[in-house]
Amino acid sequence: MADELRRVVERWHQLPLDHALSRMPSVSALVQSLADRVAASCDVPRQRVPDLGPAVVMDQLTVMVHDLYRAEPDADPAAVAEELAGIRRSL
Numbered sequence: 001m002a003d004e005l006r007r008v009v010e011r012w013h014q015l016p017l018d019h020a021l022s023r024m025p026s027v028s029a030l031v032q033s034l035a036d037r038v039a040a041s042c043d044v045p046r047q048r049v050p051d052l053g054p055a056v057v058m059d060q061l062t063v064m065v066h067d068l069y070r071a072e073p074d075a076d077p078a079a080v081a082e083e084l085a086g087i088r089r090s091l
Contacts, residue, residue: 001077004084005065009058011091020054023091027057030087034064041071 012020012027032049039046049060065084068075 001065001081001084004081004088005062008084008088008091009062011088012054012058015091017054019091024051024054024057026090027061027087030083031057031060031064034061034068038064038067038071041068 015023028049028051035049036046049064052060065080068080
């Protein structure tokens, strides 16, 4: 999972701005999905992850992946890696 996260981040940083902007909705959807899982696991209200733009979205993704494993230590790394791989392939 860590390797796939690194690959997504590296690929993102190689994208031209216009392409990154066109892929923002799918990346933001994954970030929000992870945030919702963390909120549910921690029994706290869900909150909308703010759109801080393409320069920050990979930081948001990284934080949410790490938060997920803190909130759900038994989370399946292969499943998370597959979600990340799907994003990377779409880039």
